[in-house]
Ligand code: NZQ
């Protein structure tokens with residue numbers, strides 16, 4: 001097992017009806033900004049319910065809506081201005097990964113004087129983390145189980161063709177309310193996105209090479225098997241509480257630092273996927289389903305031992321030689337994605353070979369030239385994956 005430090009201060013408040021905890025969780029007398037997305041929170045009545053909870057104590061509350069999927073720097077800067085002008089001292093994000101990620105950016109950009117006027121630079125530090133001293137504290141009400149943003153220190157912010165990772169210990173929410181019922185209003189396609197994003201987060205941290213991380217491996221395998229068990233049910237029966245509760249908890253646990261501690265991590269699929277979203281607008285999870293299968297096909301030799309373990313332990317494939325079992329495991333994964341309505345080829349989205357040069361050029365621009373658990377995914381290997389994904 002590799003050395004690690006594990007830090008996660010987010011208070012998770014899980015379950016039906018937990019919205020009523022807001023009054024206890026959001027500081028009294030605070031100047032609160034509620035951030036939300038394109039309108040689903042308004043339409044479903046969630047925003048009214050949140051306001052009613054916050055009104056139980058003395059607080060000033062204002063709202064900032066319109067944070068788009070794949071949150072954009074220019075929109076977030078409007079919210080930064082509101083936070084400064086209105087002297088906001090607590091932000092409550094009501095939404096999915098995009099609203100929560102956007103809120104993380106707002107929370108860092110608003111109070112740190114050294115970035116005033118050049119907030120765009122906050123997007124340039126990548127996995128090294130943003131050097132910043134403070135942020136506006138924030139909590140979340142999660143509406144879409146997928147990204148794990150509700151309990152992690154990452155955000156992904158878009159600006160034109162740049163879709164960049166913003167990391168900081170200041171990005172951890174103070175609390176996150178995870179009420180599976182709040183997610184019942186999601187359209188099927190977003191639930192399938194959530195299942196796949198969670199699945200891919202798990203394999204990015206598991207399907208690398210053996211490192212004697214036995215707890216991490218068994219936990220990752222548990223998440224994958226849970227997703228396989230509940231995937232179709234939670235997509236087709238949106239109000240099945242237990243299926244959805246399991247998806248919500250898997251999503252959070254798949255990307256909160258637990259299963260990555262002490263083991264190698266890949267993230268190639270995500271880095272290529274982010275470029276695809278930036279260039280085509282395709283949903284995050286949809287890019288992942290396409291790239292992940294190609295990743296395994298192209299790097300089958302490098303991932304051989306873990307692919308065999310995945311075949312045996314996740315899919316219970318015990319017949320045939322190693323190569324046959326690897327083939328079957330990849331085929332079973334693809335079948336699973338199809339079973340929840342997720343396509344697995346770029347051509348399914350009418351994206352053709354013209355995209356490849358553009359993705360490769362942007363990977364180069366963003367320094368993504370040595371990806372994967374071994375740092376051996378060069379631009380040429382990424383190109384091969386994209387060709388395989390067509
Ligand atoms: O904007 P509204 O109108 O609210 O609609 C949203 C949006 O259109 C809708 N939605 C959310 N909750 C709903 C709902 N509709 C009905 N009922 C509800 N309860 O769903 C749509 C997608 O929302 P979005 O927040 O964009 O989805 P997701 O949670 O998948 O987030 C995707 C973003 O997160 C980033 C992605 O790159 C992408 O920008 N990621 C963030 C990560 C992190 N912070 O750790 C890791 C991930 O790998 C990922 O990169």
Ligand code: ZN
Pocket residue numbers: 147197200201270284
């Ligand atoms: Zn993801």
